[in-house]
Amino acid sequence: MSSTPDSFADLGLSETLLKTLIEIGYETPSPIQAQCIPVLLEGHDLIGMAQTGTGKTAAFALPLMEQIDVKLMKPQALILTPTRELAIQVAEALQTYAKNLPGFHVLPIYGGQSYTIQLKQLSRGAHVIVGTPGRVMDHLERKTLNLDNLKTMVLDEADEMLRMGFIDDVEWILERTPAQHQTALFSATMPEQIRRVAQKYLVEPREIKIKSATATVAAIRQVYWQVSGMHKLDALTRILEVEEDFDAAIIFVRTKTATVELADKLSARGYAAAALNGDLNQQMRERVIEQLKSGALDIVIATDVAARGIDVPRVSHVVNYDIPYDTEAYVHRIGRTGRAGRTGNAILFVAPREIRMLRTIERATRSPIAPLTLPSRADVTNKRVSDFKQKVVEVLNAEGLDFFSNIVSQIAEEQNVGAEEVAAALAMMAQEGKPLQIAGEDPRPAPAPSFDSRDSRPRPGSFDRDERKPRADRGDKPSFESRGERPRREERPTRSAPSGDMVRYRIDVGRDHGVQVKDIVGAIANEAGIESRFIGRIALYDESSTVELPAGMPGEASNALKRTRVRGVPINLRPDEGRQDGGASAERKFDGERSFKKKSFDR
Ligand code: AMP
Numbered sequence: 001m002s003s004t005p006d007s008f009a010d011l012g013l014s015e016t017l018l019k020t021l022i023e024i025g026y027e028t029p030s031p032i033q034a035q036c037i038p039v040l041l042e043g044h045d046l047i048g049m050a051q052t053g054t055g056k057t058a059a060f061a062l063p064l065m066e067q068i069d070v071k072l073m074k075p076q077a078l079i080l081t082p083t084r085e086l087a088i089q090v091a092e093a094l095q096t097y098a099k100n101l102p103g104f105h106v107l108p109i110y111g112g113q114s115y116t117i118q119l120k121q122l123s124r125g126a127h128v129i130v131g132t133p134g135r136v137m138d139h140l141e142r143k144t145l146n147l148d149n150l151k152t153m154v155l156d157e158a159d160e161m162l163r164m165g166f167i168d169d170v171e172w173i174l175e176r177t178p179a180q181h182q183t184a185l186f187s188a189t190m191p192e193q194i195r196r197v198a199q200k201y202l203v204e205p206r207e208i209k210i211k212s213a214t215a216t217v218a219a220i221r222q223v224y225w226q227v228s229g230m231h232k233l234d235a236l237t238r239i240l241e242v243e244e245d246f247d248a249a250i251i252f253v254r255t256k257t258a259t260v261e262l263a264d265k266l267s268a269r270g271y272a273a274a275a276l277n278g279d280l281n282q283q284m285r286e287r288v289i290e291q292l293k294s295g296a297l298d299i300v301i302a303t304d305v306a307a308r309g310i311d312v313p314r315v316s317h318v319v320n321y322d323i324p325y326d327t328e329a330y331v332h333r334i335g336r337t338g339r340a341g342r343t344g345n346a347i348l349f350v351a352p353r354e355i356r357m358l359r360t361i362e363r364a365t366r367s368p369i370a371p372l373t374l375p376s377r378a379d380v381t382n383k384r385v386s387d388f389k390q391k392v393v394e395v396l397n398a399e400g401l402d403f404f405s406n407i408v409s410q411i412a413e414e415q416n417v418g419a420e421e422v423a424a425a426l427a428m429m430a431q432e433g434k435p436l437q438i439a440g441e442d443p444r445p446a447p448a449p450s451f452d453s454r455d456s457r458p459r460p461g462s463f464d465r466d467e468r469k470p471r472a473d474r475g476d477k478p479s480f481e482s483r484g485e486r487p488r489r490e491e492r493p494t495r496s497a498p499s500g501d502m503v504r505y506r507i508d509v510g511r512d513h514g515v516q517v518k519d520i521v522g523a524i525a526n527e528a529g530i531e532s533r534f535i536g537r538i539a540l541y542d543e544s545s546t547v548e549l550p551a552g553m554p555g556e557a558s559n560a561l562k563r564t565r566v567r568g569v570p571i572n573l574r575p576d577e578g579r580q581d582g583g584a585s586a587e588r589k590f591d592g593e594r595s596f597k598k599k600s601f602d603r
Contacts (some may be wrong), residue, residue: 002154006028007028007029008021008026008028008029008033008037009030010240011033011037011038011041011590012033012037013037013041013062013063013066014066016100016101017062017065017066017097017100017293017393019100020097020098020099020100020315020587021097022123023099023100024096024097024099024255024257024583025255025256025257025258026058026246026254026255026307027255027256027277027278027303027304027305027576028278028303028305029055030054030055030058030059030325030326030483031054031210031325031326031394032048032050032054032056032059032208032210032325032326033055033058033059033062033326035208035572036048036056036059036060036063036184036482037059037062037063038559038593039054039206039208040059040063040064040182040184041061041063041066043121043182044182044204044205045182045183045202045203045204045205045206045547046183046184046185046202046205046206046207046208047184047185047186047187047190047205047206047207047208048060048184048185048186048187048208048209049186049187049188049189049190049207049208049209049210050186050188050208050209050210051356051357051360052157052188052353052354052356052357053190053323053353053354053356053357054210054325054357055325056156056186057089057090057093058093058097058155059186060079060154060184060186061094061097061154062097063589064077064079064128064152064154065094065097065098065101065104065128067151067152067182068101068102068104068127068128068151068481070088070101070102070104071103072125072127072149073105073125073126073128074125074127074146074148074149075127075128075145075146075147075149075150075154076132076149076150076151077127077128077129077150077151077152077154078128078129078130078136078147078150078152078153078154078173078177079128079129079130079131079153079154079156080131080132080133080136080153080154080155080156080161080170080173081130081131081132081156081157081161081162082132082133082156082157082160082161082163082164082526083110083160083526084108084110084111084112084113084132084526086147086156086157086505087108087109087110087130087131087132090108090111090130090156091106091107091108091128091130094106094128094130103125104127105122105125105126105128106123106126106127106128106129106130106285107112107126107128107130108129108130108131108135109121109122109127109130109131109132109134109135109139109145110131110132110135110526111132111134111526111527111528111560111564112177112526112527112528112556112560113135114556118135118139118144119144122144122145123144124236125446126281129145129239130231132166132526133161133166133169133170133173134166134169134523134526134527134564134565136169136173137169137172137173137565138563138565140173140176146193147176147177147178147559148178150177150178150181151181151182152182152183152184153174153177153181153182153183153184154183154185155170155183155184155185155186155187155566156185156186157186157188158170158185158186158187158194158197159188159189159190159191159194160188160189160190162193162194162516163522164518164522164525164526165516165518165520165521165522165523165566166522166526167193167194167197168431168568170197170202171197171200172451172568174197174200174201181273183201183202183203183205184522185197185198185202185205188356191335194261198469201544210326211327214443219342219343219344219564220334220338220343220344220345220346221340221343221344221345221346222270222334222345222346222348222365222367222368222369222370223345223346223347223348223369223370223371223372224347224348224349224350224358224369224370224371224372225239225347225348225349225350225371225373225374226350226351226352227349227350227351227352228352228354230374232321232349233262233265233266235349235374236251236319236349237266237269237271237323238320238374238375238379238380239347239372239374240271240299240317240319241375241380241383241384242375242379242380242383243316243345245316245343245345245558246316246317247298247314247315247316247317247328248292248295248297248298248299248300248312248314248315248317249299249300249315249316249317249318249319249509250292250299250300250301250302250307250310250315250316250317250318250333250336250337251299251300251301251302251319251321252302252303252307252319252320252321252322252324252333253301253302253303253321253322254299254303254322255303256275256277256278256279258301258321258322259275259276259277259301259302259303259306260275260277260306260483262275262301262321263275263299263301266299266301270434271298271299272297272298272299272545273297273300274288274297274299274300274301274302275288275299275302275304275323276288276290276300276301276302276307277302277303277306278290278303278305278306280306285306288300289310289312291553292310292312292314292315293312293314295314296481301321304324304329304332304333307336308332310336311336311339312336312339313339313340315336315339315344315347316337316338316342316344316346317337317345317346317347318333318334318336318337318344318345318346318347319346319347319348319349320333320346320347320348320458321349322347322349323348323350323351323354323357323358324347324361327360327361327364328362329363330348330365331364331365333346334346334434343470347372348361348369377438378466380438381436381437381438384434384436384437384438385436388427388430388436392427400594408422408423408426408507493588501550501552502536502548502549502550503548503549503550503551503553503575504546504547504548504575504576505546505547505548505549505561505573505574505576506544506545506546506573506574506575506577507520507544507545507546507547507566507571507572507573508543508544508569508570508571508572509544509545509566509567509569509571510540510541510543510544511540511541511542512542512543513566513567513569514567515540515545515566515567515569517540517541519566520538520545520547520566520568520571521538522536523565523566523571524547524549524561524564527560527561527563527564528549528553528557528560528561528564528571530549530550530557534549534550535547535548535549536548536549536550546576547573558573561573562574
């Protein structure tokens with residue numbers, strides 16, 4: 001287990017925030033929180049090497065909130081994120097942490113959202129702004145955002161901002177922030193350009209890196225399920241039901257609240273389950289563990305701290321219902337199974353944006369974690385039927401069936417039916433509230449491959465073998481960059497087989513502006529809400545470029561794109577009437593309807 005302080009109280013946070021953390025069920029700080037919070041509270045600049053899932057949001061959000069003067073309704077902190085989704089998520093996290101800070105206001109601003117709404121919200125005032133670089137830049141230029149009172153600036157997922165072509169915008173913003181403020185930069189990796197930005201704009205930053213200890217986990221079968229198309233709870237019960245050799249499980253979640261909620265839900269579904277968390281006193285904890293040992297309980301839902309050191313040989317499965325913060329926690333968790341010479345099973349639930357953490361775990365444990373296909377309804381039914389048959393066979397072999405055979409014969413005779421039909425009626429009765437056939441939907445297959453902006457790797461299962469290797473292993477650059485250099489005409493890599501019509505547009509930025517393909521992709525993806533996989537071929541010329549986009553673009557999206565800037569130049573997107581440069585575009589057909597995230601324009 002990581003050597004982190006056991007308590008948030010040790011980190012120097014105020015009583016108000018400590019109270020909030022208790023209320024929302026955070027038991028202990030994650031390693032990145034334990035290290036970053038004191039440093040930020042002391043006022044240092046900071047470089048944090050951490051990825052999604054490590055708890056980095058709270059690591060910068062909590063100290064930042066300690067600095068806010070709620071009475072002053074002016075932006076005092078600015079958090080830059082690469083995507084609108086992350087901006088919203090971070091803003092929501094801050095709002096949650098502010099539940100005991102009346103009057104605290106955080107505002108997400110991002111491309112694609114109507115300016116009118118944003119202007120109204122900005123004029124009403126906010127203490128913290130969370131935004132994507134392009135839109136923040138716009139508001140600074142229009143003077144609708146004023147940073148004179150800025151105390152803290154956070155660059156979240158800096159390497160993603162670089163990859164999406166926003167780093168110049170980020171620098172532009174950094175150059176326009178007041179000299180006196182604290183800056184924290186978080187990045188999963190530290191490419192040279194990010195280092196350079198850190199050196200230029202951060203003052204004597206402390207560098208914090210979460211180490212990933214390597215460990216072997218030989219006797220444990222490790223699998224992961226990529227969360228998609230089904231609730232985690234439904235997926236969990238399906239998996240547990242068909243797992244071979246299931247005896248008992250420890251399920252890990254992040255908060256105390258979640259232990260109790262999940263225990264209640266599993267109990268309601270007929271499992272002998274209980275919560276194990278830091279709120280239980282020593283005696284109660286021991287009782288839960290005793291019950292797990294004796295078989296009075298089959299499932300214990302625990303937080304990391306509460307499950308420390310549990311040694312119950314019958315634990316056949318560990319489920320990482322919430323992904324752990326770091327590899328040490330993972331190794332510790334899965335070490336609760338496969339004990340006393342038995343084989344163990346570790347199941348990990350991974351949200352698409354947590355895939356990077358999955359890869360880190362694989363590297364640290366030096367063992368691949370195989371994808372798990374969720375059991376279908378038919379699989380569950382088959383398992384239930386086979387268990388049922390097994391039970392019937394056991395009873396058939398038992399003594400004293402004569403009395404019951406007699407009853408069956410009587411019913412058959414009285415009702416003028418065969419013994420088979422009577423047996424069928426009895427089998428139906430014997431389901432005991434748990435039908436042999438399960439209702440509900442089968443999960444949809446995992447989403448189509450997309451270049452997830454929060455994750456530098458393609459999603460699993462959707463690319464060929466070679467593409468599934470991390471980029472570093474393939475020895476090439478990210479696909480956008482590698483295509484964005486010298487040739488006269490650049491094509492975007494064919495990553496999926498889209499269908500539907502494409503329209504070619506011309507934009508007023510080209511090679512002479514220093515623009516690369518990735519800049520155009522990043523700007524369009526963020527400003528118009530078009531996933532990068534739906535952006536077709538891009539051709540760079542000296543003074544302009546062409547880009548193919550799905551037909552049927554909503555008016556709001558095309559308006560947003562008309563105003564979009566790349567490298568500070570308005571792109572003035574319009575249908576291309578000009579030169580036909582090769583016929584490849586006709587082959588790239590997309591489903592235009594599906595490729596625009598309509599929702600983002602409704603807000
Ligand atoms: P992040 O890495 O910041 O995206 O956080 C990942 C998830 O962990 C979020 O759902 C947080 O609410 C949760 N989380 C962060 N810190 C803690 C903590 N100390 N205890 C429990 N959950 C946490």
